[in-house]
Amino acid sequence: MNRFRIKGLIIAAVVLLLAVGAGLFAAWHKGADRKAPDVQTKSDDRGNADAEQSPEGAPDKTPGPISISDASKDQNLRQAVTKQIITSKLVGEYGATIRHPRIQLQAIQMLINELKQIYPDTWRDHLQEFLLAAFPDLADELYARFLKLEEYQQWVATEYKTLLNMPARERNQYLMEKRKQFFGEEAALIWAKELQAQQVADALEELNQLKQAPFEDKLKYYQSRLEDIYADQTEAYTKKNPQKVMDQFLSSESVQEDLANMSEEQRRQSLNNFRRSVGLDDTALQRWSELDAARDERWRAGQAYMRQREQIVTEFQGDQQAEKLDALRKELFGAEAATIKDEEQAGFFRFNTKRIYGQN
Amino acid sequence: MRKGTAFWILVFLMVLCTASVAFGRAAKTTYPVVFAHGMLGFDELVGIDYFGNDYGVFVGDPCDEPLEISCNPRIDRGQQAFATAVNPLQSSENRGLALADQVESYMATVGASAVNMVGHSQGGIDARKAAKILAERKGRQVVKVLISISSPHRGSPLAKSILDQGDEAINKLLNILANAVLTPIMFGDKGDIVASMKSLMYDDYDADDGEVTGMKAFNLKYGMDNRYVGHYASVITADQENMNPILQALTALGGGGIDGDGWCGPENEDCDHDGAAGAGNGNFDDVDDDGLVGINSQQMGYRLSFKTSTFLGGSLTVDSSTGYVADINRPDKTQSTSHSSVVKADHLDVLGLGVIPYLKPDPFDEFTFYGAVFDYVAHNEGCRR
Numbered sequence: 001m002n003r004f005r006i007k008g009l010i011i012a013a014v015v016l017l018l019a020v021g022a023g024l025f026a027a028w029h030k031g032a033d034r035k036a037p038d039v040q041t042k043s044d045d046r047g048n049a050d051a052e053q054s055p056e057g058a059p060d061k062t063p064g065p066i067s068i069s070d071a072s073k074d075q076n077l078r079q080a081v082t083k084q085i086i087t088s089k090l091v092g093e094y095g096a097t098i099r100h101p102r103i104q105l106q107a108i109q110m111l112i113n114e115l116k117q118i119y120p121d122t123w124r125d126h127l128q129e130f131l132l133a134a135f136p137d138l139a140d141e142l143y144a145r146f147l148k149l150e151e152y153q154q155w156v157a158t159e160y161k162t163l164l165n166m167p168a169r170e171r172n173q174y175l176m177e178k179r180k181q182f183f184g185e186e187a188a189l190i191w192a193k194e195l196q197a198q199q200v201a202d203a204l205e206e207l208n209q210l211k212q213a214p215f216e217d218k219l220k221y222y223q224s225r226l227e228d229i230y231a232d233q234t235e236a237y238t239k240k241n242p243q244k245v246m247d248q249f250l251s252s253e254s255v256q257e258d259l260a261n262m263s264e265e266q267r268r269q270s271l272n273n274f275r276r277s278v279g280l281d282d283t284a285l286q287r288w289s290e291l292d293a294a295r296d297e298r299w300r301a302g303q304a305y306m307r308q309r310e311q312i313v314t315e316f317q318g319d320q321q322a323e324k325l326d327a328l329r330k331e332l333f334g335a336e337a338a339t340i341k342d343e344e345q346a347g348f349f350r351f352n353t354k355r356i357y358g359q360n
Numbered sequence: 361m362r363k364g365t366a367f368w369i370l371v372f373l374m375v376l377c378t379a380s381v382a383f384g385r386a387a388k389t390t391y392p393v394v395f396a397h398g399m400l401g402f403d404e405l406v407g408i409d410y411f412g413n414d415y416g417v418f419v420g421d422p423c424d425e426p427l428e429i430s431c432n433p434r435i436d437r438g439q440q441a442f443a444t445a446v447n448p449l450q451s452s453e454n455r456g457l458a459l460a461d462q463v464e465s466y467m468a469t470v471g472a473s474a475v476n477m478v479g480h481s482q483g484g485i486d487a488r489k490a491a492k493i494l495a496e497r498k499g500r501q502v503v504k505v506l507i508s509i510s511s512p513h514r515g516s517p518l519a520k521s522i523l524d525q526g527d528e529a530i531n532k533l534l535n536i537l538a539n540a541v542l543t544p545i546m547f548g549d550k551g552d553i554v555a556s557m558k559s560l561m562y563d564d565y566d567a568d569d570g571e572v573t574g575m576k577a578f579n580l581k582y583g584m585d586n587r588y589v590g591h592y593a594s595v596i597t598a599d600q601e602n603m604n605p606i607l608q609a610l611t612a613l614g615g616g617g618i619d620g621d622g623w624c625g626p627e628n629e630d631c632d633h634d635g636a637a638g639a640g641n642g643n644f645d646d647v648d649d650d651g652l653v654g655i656n657s658q659q660m661g662y663r664l665s666f667k668t669s670t671f672l673g674g675s676l677t678v679d680s681s682t683g684y685v686a687d688i689n690r691p692d693k694t695q696s697t698s699h700s701s702v703v704k705a706d707h708l709d710v711l712g713l714g715v716i717p718y719l720k721p722d723p724f725d726e727f728t729f730y731g732a733v734f735d736y737v738a739h740n741e742g743c744r745r
Contacts, residue, residue, distance in 0.1 A: 236425060
């Protein structure tokens with residue numbers, strides 16, 4: 001069990017003990033008050049620590065009739081417990097990273113969502129109070145960021161039609177300029193993932209332009225661009241997303257042209273080196289070697305099928321043609337034969353599509 | 361409630377909570393969860409993760425590094441997940457095969473013997489085909505749990521309407537999509553928007569073209585089958601307010617709203633010829649669709665109910681009131697008309713795409729929702745049906 005899990009469990013245990021204590025107190029208090037019920041009224045569930053809502057937003061049924069004084073005390077207690085739970089949840093999920101501006105926005109959004117469940121109409125009135133309880137040192141900064149976020153969202157809401165009609169690249173640049181106006185240089189941190197993804201897209205376009213470069217040079221270029229983009233996080237990013245890192249590179253048309261022009265053995269070696277450079281170990285490389293071989297076999301069978309299929313369609317008609325095609329598919333594709341037949345009935349011929357080495 | 365009862369309820373809650381670690385963090389799935397996107401889909405090349413939050417953080421990224429900031433705190437720190445990317449504008453025959461190939465690749469890379477799949481919109485349909493192909497290739501069931509979200513299992517009226525209008529509407533649709541999301545990723549294969557639309561309406565669009573397309577035929581070929589998938593479930597969405605502008609534009613292009621909460625007898629054909637199975641109830645303005653898909657098209661297997669709780673976070677549970685859709689072409693009347701457990705969200709709210717920064721922000725909490733999805737998967741990997 002790592003230290004994060006231990007920390008999470010400790011936080012959970014503390015809050016749960018608080019909740020248990022508060023619940024026992026409430027139960028005892030309620031039990032005492034119910035001995036002498038007076039005016040009956042309907043309790044509302046605002047402040048309920050476990051206020052489940054239906055998707056339509058209708059609150060669940062509340063407990064039976066209790067007294068006004070009882071309801072008031074109970075509500076106060078529930079609100080206190082709820083506040084404790086929400087603030088602990090905020091601290092537990094975001095406390096360690098709350099100084100990052102994007103995390104601040106995520107924490108604020110999470111708090112707003114929680115508050116809207118409890119105080120649907122007055123959630124704004126409680127925002128500062130909860131921020132102060134969760135992050136006393138940063139409450140003012142967080143509230144100021146919330147106001148900026150509101151301003152930004154308001155701007156987006158009024159401008160979205162204009163933005164929607166702009167070409168994507170122009171729009172992205174315009175948006176980042178505007179975001180900088182609202183959030184300053186921190187905009188680059190808040191929307192870092194978006195910027196990184198855009199840079200990867202740019203790198204892949206650049207890769208496509210390197211048509212004359214050999215496969216190994218393209219790989220070096222791709223890896224150096226990833227290092228530019230992810231900096232000291234490159235290794236962690238690659239380790240966490242090996243499939244994505246591989247798929248992106250192999251999606252490049254110029255890379256595929258190189259692979260298509262190689263001999264089978266050269267291609268096997270190039271793909272093996274590429275995968276090893278992404279961090280795959282010998283066991284994974286062995287699995288890939290088997291998969292590559294199976295795919296090569298499928299495509300060989302597919303090409304043979306398309307040739308023989310054409311011949312059968314030319315030479316036979318009706319039921320005889322169907323029988324011959326069924327037999328051919330069964331012979332070449334085994335368990336997938338029926339699916340391939342189904343695809344053809346829908347007008348899809350899988351072996352007329354492009355082979356993408358390392359992907360299909 | 362008396363003291364003793366309250367005490368034991370609280371103890372029960374405590375046990376329940378600690379089982380999922382702190383504050384509703386999802387249980388870890390045994391097998392990785394693979395995400396499959398819809399027609400408006402891509403991975404993250406345009407900057408916004410399809411299955412992400414408002415800032416492009418993938419919902420399946422666990423917080424497994426010290427002080428990590430780009431991760432979902434609602435999932436287990438050891439969770440494995442992967443978002444696939446197939447051509448956005450292709451038929452599900454084409455996309456389902458590409459999806460199977462990608463899952464096969466991912467399994468080789470990480471050494472998984474099986475996966476779970478979560479598909480949004482057309483992705484939920486593609487996943488059924490992918491599951492069948494994977495089972496055929498491996499000679500055993502590979503997909504343990506398949507959850508579809510907002511998927512048009514019985515067709516979408518928009519597809520038929522656009523095909524009926526011809527080239528002008530198709531070009532307008534391409535423009536809407538290109539401006540909104542697709543331009544930066546259309547490097548190579550431009551796709552086939554006509555094949556895509558034909559595959560997303562219920563009936564075969566053209567009986568004379570030598571091809572049998574549409575969801576009705578697709579469902580017969582790639583229906584629900586425990587040889588391919590262990591457990592099927594679906595999340596149903598509908599909303600009428602604050603619709604995403606892309607959806608507003610698509611709705612206008614399609615000629616108006618969708619009447620998506622009717623049924624048409626046990627055979628449930630497309631009686632009103634709108635492109636989706638069943639019929640409407642005559643009211644186009646009620647909350648019976650999510651901007652692209654009617655609620656009568658979305659249930660596959662179990663219908664799931666999404667609830668949020670301050671204490672426990674989000675949860676998905678089976679809504680037993682509508683029963684199980686076993687024959688995907690023949691849901692019963694309740695399954696076609698019930699508004700029970702319909703999540704109030706438009707077709708794009710459940711995605712990072714729903715809050716593309718240049719569009720109207722939505723308050724949907726993707727981390728919590730997908731945390732609940734992971735948790736549901738973890739608890740149903742061993743279940744059949």
